[in-house]
Amino acid sequence: MAIKLSTEALPAIAAKARVPGYDRSALSAGILHFGIGNFHRAHQAAYLDDLFSTGRDHDFAIIGTGVTEHDTRIASVLAGQDLLTTLVEQEAHRSDARVTGSMIATIPPEDRAAILDKLADPAIRIVSMTVTEGGYFVNAATGAFDPAHPQIAADGANPADPKTVFGLIAAGLRRRRDAGIAPFTVMSCDNLPHNGAAARNAVVGVAALSDPGFAAWIRQNVAFPNGMVDRITPATGDRERTLLAADFGIEDAWPVFCEDFRQWVLEDNFPAGRPRLEEVGVQFVPDVTPFEMMKIRILNGGHAVIAYPAGLMDIHFVHEAMENPLVAAFLEKIEREEIVPVVPPVPDTDTSAYFALIQRRFANPKIGDTVRRLCLDGSNRQPKFIIPTIADRLDQGLPISGLALESALWCRYCFGTTESGATIAPNDPNWERMTETAAAAKDNPDAWLAMEDIYGAVGRNAVFREAFAGWLNALWRDGTRATLERYLAG
Incomplete structure (x- = not known):
């Protein structure tokens, strides 16, 4: 007892x-x-x-x-x-x-x-x-x-x-x-x-x-x-x-x-x-900035990357998402090609090795961390964990295809149903606003990016708008799995 x-x-x-x-x-x-x-x-x-x-x-x-x-x-x-x-x-x-x-x-x-x-x-x-x-x-x-x-x-x-x-x-x-x-x-x-x-x-x-x-x-x-x-x-x-x-x-x-x-x-x-x-x-x-940027962009940004495709595919636990070949490959490709390269140097730290550590941590089956928790509060988390990386890459003229797909997956998730048709229970302090905007974006992707308080200048960028619209249309037309396969195929 x-x-x-x-x-x-x-x-x-x-x-x-x-x-x-x-x-x-x-x-x-x-x-x-x-x-x-x-x-x-x-x-x-x-x-x-x-x-x-x-x-x-x-x-x-x-x-x-x-x-x-x-x-x-x-x-x-x-x-x-x-x-x-x-x-x-x-x-x-x-x-x-x-x-x-x-x-x-x-x-x-x-x-x-x-x-x-x-x-x-x-x-x-x-x-x-x-x-x-x-x-x-x-x-x-x-x-x-x-x-x-x-x-x-x-x-x-x-x-x-x-x-x-x-x-x-x-x-x-x-x-x-x-x-x-x-x-x-x-x-x-x-x-x-x-x-x-x-x-x-x-x-x-x-x-x-x-x-x-x-x-x-x-x-x-x-x-x-x-x-x-x-x-x-x-x-x-x-x-x-x-x-x-x-x-x-x-x-x-x-x-x-x-x-x-x-x-x-x-x-x-x-x-x-x-x-x-x-x-x-x-x-x-003396200055924590390099450490916090590394963690927020690679770890928390990584959580966002796996959260929404996993949520749409009805995956419950985070370690189960990492066991899914599409989700794991999606994380690997975005981190290696788009996130890690624009993280500034961190004292005595190899950011590539740090990401490898993050992958092992995400895959830990004992934690029981849920995909739903990672999907929570995107309206507050995306502007901190994902959008700054997009902004940096746009400023440098670098590709943002994967991060545009991540944003499109978030939008599709906020529509409020998974790929199987299951209803997603409210999962954001602004859920009503997010679902209404995601519904409008189904026919007009710019409606999602027009949330100025979330996207700011990134939402007005023509390169990002085009990439986001293409991926969101693909998600609605072909579904999450097929869209991930298309992205991973290059």
Whole structure:
């Protein structure tokens, strides 16, 4: 019978999985984190758990919070197991379980007064976040912060009662400034280019709506280091809970399964102090830009490449997509011919070898990552992961046939049915808009590229428009498999 996860049960669980090698009661909080979902618990929380096990920096434990109902649900579940998480790290031929204990408290998202009090606490030296790529209120076409977004406008009109992450951070910084307390560092752990700069633009932007002088103070006095984060971490469901109980004898209401690989590259800009994460594998660099561009374009761009053909062909798991000869060859051809060649050099890194590593990671059968997850939120992900590569290639006069086909596959997916005729459940925050536009594009491909907030100048480029229209027409005429075969045949 499986052992229910709890502090009391850790001695018994230690026979089945690695457990925290430190006294959790001796930890104190130094980090307030927004967004306590699977990726945070597989990445930042796991690195800190490793660090605490070395005996270092026990004053940098995590308090978790958020602003969504999802955060509320996770916090409630974690509270029932003493804020412990079972993390199952998987390679193709092995799986290892560990219990992490670096989170020591949570604050309910609805208790904004308590969040603001904690933001003003001098012990909190880092405020971190995983709020998804689409959570930064960025105009996809311009890359600029959007102060007119209704949620941001509401915080700007009510700065003392904010409801967004960035409004809360701004209000917390104001309290610290007014009390003479040094500002905390704001550390984004989200998967988007220049995530620190995006966080800074959002915090400064919301503050400027009510107090431009305070906004200038934030820009001058608060650190927002950029970082590159990487670990494939699928969603948790009954499959994962059942596997954990069967394979390791642990009952965890919200375990996290992930790959064994992980990477974190950070700019070393923490004026208020930081944990010594370099002791457990975090790489601190003066400029993270080359690393994040490599990861976002090769890995995340690669996910987009395999997602939509696999989704249209009713393939469920990512490793099954990699087992499909057409999908695997499609990924290989686009990466080798169109994506990797325009990724700028990365210090001490062979980008071709990095892509080969990505292929092995995608093919890992243990992860159970779903194609549907990769297809999620294309309206936010495509402008970050795919369209910049298209823009670079167009600027250099290079071919974009494969990337145009990727865009056409995304459009065809957003029509809302697979090749078999199965209905695709809504899979984008803007799903209604995407399906309506994809329907219009069936007869007029330019309708899709006219989404200025997504495609910008790329959508107006005659070369790209022609290539996109040709592939979209082929998909509707011949189907996904035949169109992929035509592309692969050259």
